[in-house]
Amino acid sequence: MKALVYTAPSKVEVRDVQPPEPVEGAAKVKMRFCGVCGTDIGIFAGKHPRAKAPLILGHEFVGVVEEVRGGKHGFKPGDRVVAYPLLSCGVCRPCRTGSPHVCEKLRLIGIDCDGGMADHAWVDESVLFKVPDELSDEVAALVEPLAVIVRSMHQARFQILDSAVVMGAGPIGILTAIVLKHSGASRIIISDIDEARLAMCAEFGFEALNVKKESLVDYVARTTNGEGVDVVFECSGVESAAAEMTKIARVGGTICMTGIHKAPHAVDLRDLNFKELTIIGSRVYTQHEFGMSVAYALALKDDLAKIVTQTVPLTEAESVFEMIADPAVNTVKVLVDCTK
The missing domain is CATH 3.40.50.720 (NAD(P)-binding Rossmann-like Domain)
Structure with a gap:
């Protein structure tokens, strides 16, 4: 499958990579759009302390469920979903006392492990949220921010x-x-x-x-x-x-x-x-607040759509960071179209 891979400071490549193996309790998600975040820009610049090459970027993604291994959370093929991307250890004091979003060893999809700027990914069902039919893919990609x-x-x-x-x-x-x-x-x-x-x-x-x-x-x-x-x-x-x-x-x-x-x-x-x-x-968000944002995006959808200023096909995404850095382009929010 194709993916945008961070390979070294100031370098990303669109690569053909080995598809991830199926995971029990996870869903295979066909990616549609993935937002480019300030964190991704920091990774590209080689300034993120945890992100290590090679790494598939992206934690602001929306996609469609293609396959489910487990099915305990009720997702089925055809469901459009977004994912809460935080990965907590479960044993540190913040995790034990109800604040896993500020886990002492907090990790994120697309930073500490491969992310969503790819053809597809296996994502744990427990962090998926169904996207309302009235919400476009482009706006759904803004749920995380x-x-x-x-x-x-x-x-x-x-x-x-x-x-x-x-x-x-x-x-x-x-x-x-x-x-x-x-x-x-x-x-x-x-x-x-x-x-x-x-x-x-x-x-x-x-x-x-x-x-x-x-x-x-x-x-x-x-x-x-x-x-x-x-x-x-x-x-x-x-x-x-x-x-x-x-x-x-x-x-x-x-x-x-x-x-x-x-x-x-x-x-x-x-x-x-x-x-x-x-x-x-204020650091990130709780899983409950992420779920709230899925619903809240419906109320804000017209305004949210206005800040998506560019979409870039995945096959052409090697130049996306140069485009964002170019003051003549006037970017606000850039999405990678993972279907192209």
């Missing part, structure tokens, strides 16, 4: 009519703003330096701010009478955001670390004290 946002909303304890700043207009940032809009936010400010992405944000009705042209701290102060916003979602992972996020939250406000910073960055802890701020982390 949507689950990241559902988790961060829960962590932030967002309430209806809260005002929010989203720092970073990448796929996760734009998804966060979309969820905020549908959850009743009174105001959504989203910042970035990419004009094309900010233009898309403006079309959604968000206040889109180019921080190359205007200070986010000054803008928030000016437009909130110096009070700040209720919730800040830090989705950029950049050093400047860490420095500014405490300045734009109101007294008693919340900062949710949705994006993962790859290096230690300075944070003004004086603001944490003087403004009695809450800073909370």
Whole structure:
């Protein structure tokens, strides 16, 4: 079968690989689409500490069940499915106390073992979720990143009519703003330096701010009478955001670390004290939240479809990372079409 294989830093190849062996208790899933994630970009760059070549990439996939070995979970050939991709050890303290999504030895499909950018894969039935008929394959491929946002909303304890700043207009940032809009936010400010992405944000009705042209701290102060916003979602992972996020939250406000910073960055802890701020982390999602996202995607399907900006056939996917890195292409969310 064909698969997109990470072979070395800055190198992927479309290869003919040996099909995986059938697994008891698993389903053979014929892949349709697989999203390219920021984690995949990090793997491609050779910067992910766990991903080892050769590796079939992809953990944001949708496919169709072709065969079932076991059948304890009720799946049958023809079912469209998405998969909760987290692999937990089951024995560490987080696993024993009900938080396997932050397992001390957490692994993921497509990072620690072969993933979904392939013709097919065998996936444990226990992590599969059936896709509603009304949901397109392309939107279903966004269920996994949507689950990241559902988790961060829960962590932030967002309430209806809260005002929010989203720092970073990448796929996760734009998804966060979309969820905020549908959850009743009174105001959504989203910042970035990419004009094309900010233009898309403006079309959604968000206040889109180019921080190359205007200070986010000054803008928030000016437009909130110096009070700040209720919730800040830090989705950029950049050093400047860490420095500014405490300045734009109101007294008693919340900062949710949705994006993962790859290096230690300075944070003004004086603001944490003087403004009695809450800073909370958000890593991935629970299996329950992943299931919620399957249903939630139906309510958001029209907006979700708009952020899929390119699809690339699997047979031509060797150039997908160069395409994403090219500022002239204006990508937001790119999917690999595993049927071509």
